[in-house]
Amino acid sequence: MKKGIHPAYQQVVFQDSSTGFKFISGSTKTSDETIKMDDGKTYPLIRVEISSDSHPFYTGKQKFNQVDGAVDRFNKKYGLTDNK
Template sequence: MKKGIHPDFHQVVFQDSSTGFKFITGSTATSDETIKMDDGNTYPLIRVEISSDSHPFYTGRQKFNQADGAVDRFNKKYGLANK
């Protein structure tokens, strides 16, 4: 590898903002925010919106915003549900 053209590879902490799950991994990403972990070391902290702890594919849980289907919503809106 040529010197001086590649970003610095170092240990960082990624934190899932929805669950608080944290994990340490190697990355070239940087952050001004830091966190002290249980091992006593301080690492750069990068907050992510979704991780393996909150993603439905990995957790097996799916969140449904709308339980009704299109037909049910139509029937409720136009009062055809009981006919």
């Protein structure tokens, strides 16, 4: 391999934004944020939206964060149903 063209590989902390779950892994990703872990060392902090702690495949739970549409809200508000 050519020297000087590959990014630096370092230990970083990935934190799940939805659950707060943290884990240390090797990565070439960098960050201005840092966090001090239980081992007393300070690592760069990378925030992720989803990890094995919050993904439905690993947790076995499906989470629906999508809000109902305007028509559905109207029908719920005024007690209208699709049945005739």
